[in-house]
Amino acid sequence: MAPKVLISDKLSPEAVQIFKDRGIDVDFMPDLGKDKEKLAAVIGNYDGLAIRSATKVTEKIIAGAERLKVIGRAGIGVDNVDVAAATARGIIVMNTPFGNAITTAEHAIAMMFAAARQIPEANASTQAGKWEKSRFIGTEITSKTLGLIGCGNIGSIVADRALGLKMKVVAYDPFLSVERAQDIGVEKVELDELFRRADFVTLHVPMTDKTRNIINADAIAKMKEGVYIINCARGGLVDEVALRAALDSGKVKGAAFDVFSVEPATENVLFGAPNLVCTPHLGASTMEAQENVALQVAEQMSDYLLHGAVTNAINMPSISAEEAPKLTPFVKLAEQLGSFAGQLTETGVNTIRLEYEGEVAEMNVKALTAAALTGFLRPLLQTVNMVSAPSLARERGIHVEDVRREQQGAYENYIRLTVITDRQERSVAGTVFADGKPRIIQVKGINMEAELGAHMLYVTNEDKPGFIGHLGMVLGEAGVNIATFNLGRLAPGQDAICLVEVDGEVPQPVIDRVLAHPHVKQVKPLSF
Template sequence: MPKVLISDKLSPAAVEIFRARGLETDFKPGLSAEELLDIVADYDGLAIRSATKVTKEVLAKAKNLKVVGRAGIGVDNVDTAAATSAGVVVMNTPFGNAITTAEHAIAMMFALARQIPAADRSTQDGKWEKSKFMGVELTGKRLGLIGCGNIGAIVAERARGLKMRVAAYDPYLSDDRAAQLGVTKVELDELFAEADIITLHTPLTDATRNIIDAGAIQKMKAGVRIINCARGGLVDEVALRGALETGHVAGAAFDVFVEEPAKENVLFGAPNFIATPHLGASTTEAQEKVALQVAEQMSDYLLTGAVTNAVNMPSVTAEEAPLLKPYMKLAENLGAFTGQVIGSAIKSVAIEFEGQAAEINPAPVVAAALSGLLKPTLASVNMVSAPVEAQARGIAVTTIKHDRPCDYQTMLRVTVETGERTRSMAGTLFAGTLPRLVDVQGIAIEAEFGDHMLYVRNYDKPGFIGSLGSALGDAGVNIATFHLGRREEGGEAVALVEVDSAVGEDLLAKVKALPNVARVDALKF
């Protein structure tokens, strides 16, 4: 039977589930890195929380390891790329902590508004400084949410119950979903200017890193309060310290920090600053829930091959995997293409199945398309969480199967509608397994998906190909493949160029400035 190691503190119920399912289980929390390296080769499954670091070295030693299960949402302590290369499935429990994290943010808001930690210390020190701790009411205050997904929506619901006025900035929040939640959609600068309290509920990506920096703080009203129970790195800690010192920011409450464990931090000791040691998920109920979930998921995979809540492979049954895997890859690529060029909030997504594709199970393929579509903004999204994230943002998802004749033996089409435009991409499978793009906005084109690609919308005029090639050559960027399509002679056209390295902003600007170029995007697959 498979053998599982639990190397972090999990609920005893998790051990009971593993053993009841027939898996040999060792419970050894607190292993050092060296001790883990010594024994990990003996195990098929590794159940962890945040303390165990699953590094390349660990994975290299873990010759029998098939699955890593993280009881919680974050997999920052797992080298997912190395795990994928080693054929190890990485699972998490993305929704078990939502309520408890939202409640912690609300608790921090109360503590900040009434200076509860400082007042408690003062009183227990024998002082009675009643006039010193003048608080503010939450009723009627404007709460600004940066991120209104699963956790942000729960915070909004609780805040509205406190009679707060809630505004939200989230590129994927639709008007309908905002209305359903009773929140006002705003742009980021408007949120900064109007919010009395700002709370962050977004993943840490290149787009959100230091989303609150010195410039953003200057745009905020004097006396604003800031709460971060999401991820360290969303706020420039040095800039915030300065604003707390001057009083422009009246207070801040953080559960997360750029470096953890945070034994030292520039914010410690700042006026009206409250800190907790990453307690967002630390409730009895949440820990029990995620422990049970990870034990069930890992047992299912090791015993039946079923994959649930995987961050590095599709969640499908073992029987479906060989057939569905190439379709899911094609759908993810079509979604990723659209997600990288869409540029505004998504209202609806339609995934169409034609030819042989109309006969397959669409659910994992739709999930793969949504994962690709949302990943440019939500870095941690996966095939399991993508449908929930889409629902949380009010994105209408439609699955359509056609029995009409198809130009290809099998074909998928992803159509995304925003408030401004509609974009449509279609693809097929060559030789049954190789994803190919065959249609971009009604323009026929046949192109494989490369790691790095340049997408150019242009007008079909003489000299374009030469000028584009020269621009790339002058920048030292090698062209791997070059694909063209056009509506009509001299009309709107598309160029898809696979290149050997990423294209920087300077080169993008030079390509955009070429004659007859309408737009250019750097794509990554």
């Protein structure tokens, strides 16, 4: 029986035809996604669901999707899909991460011009029969400094357009190397310096715990008097209450927003502010972009339903069925090594080197490298997957090296991940034992054996008496239960590393107390 796909949002006739041409039974109901009850009633009849942003694929919808194998999102954002619930049910969630890049970048540039020249207000005034030339004195773009928060796929396109407009461009992006910045003509800076120097600030980062309210009252206070702020990325990156106050006071001369903390934004604290330009999340809304992502998602879903090929999956690595049983534990190890290193890296990255030794060197190391890069990039780019990770690393100028060699040491196989930044070189290595569970076996040249749990504390310290007692006492007094405790050291009395698995998140005041011990150098909470 042919696979059956439901399209519950507005996809083009050409996208619908792709499914039909590939022999897939397709029902095109472009308004069904707006009705949760009707969608829930019929979803059990389909193997695939193709959507844009209007359809909300909730846990309730997924619970009734007994046949569903794949959800395809025409676009990059999967905020409208409960990815965790889909994963639990074994449903692949795909997106089309690169189809909207040019369109979104162009919208950011258009919004910058609109705010700088007060075009919407001037248009309304002129069409109302007024002629208020003196009221609408604008700001020239040429020679001004544009501050990019995020310089990935979309941000680098914005930089290219801004340079063409003869602007100076500074960029804050922890994953942007100095070499990549030079190649695209931007200056890599820290966030506070960007706030201090930029005449225009534009955001091009995903919404994560680290980027939420990245522009708040404190950030605005560090900016130039008369700065402009543009957000065509995600709602919630800017504290809207703080921005409203800054627009009212004149500290921020203008703002242009395509996204809001709550959407649809039928009301918002920003509405009515002076020199505010708003659009209803139009960043990806051009005919070209809408068509590109629609065709792409139809091809991806067809390839999976007919042949099992996985492309741009948010929640599944691209591994063939034949190699999966043997490769899967090493994929998990590679992703954990990447995540471990990514959570500890806070400076620009030049190179990531993956060394594969023993039996693992004969496996599909391309998938393993992609898994390691996924783990490394995920702390800042939560939607990254094994397909998009290599290209996202390239965009940030990160050079990736793969090294394979025969077994040389005590372990039958192991993977070592080395991160080379502007300041240092640091490595972490691991292996998979007979039980199929990944283990850390070395960190920064210090041998230790540790299994990574959901919540970990990474502590670097001097190997001196009193440290273990201090750590245990602080955690115990805070009610933090230790699950596993792993220690390693270079030599007696020298540098040591402690990896502690705990039964929940450790509050910041507790971390500060651990750090207060004179023998402790660094304390970092990690999650896996």
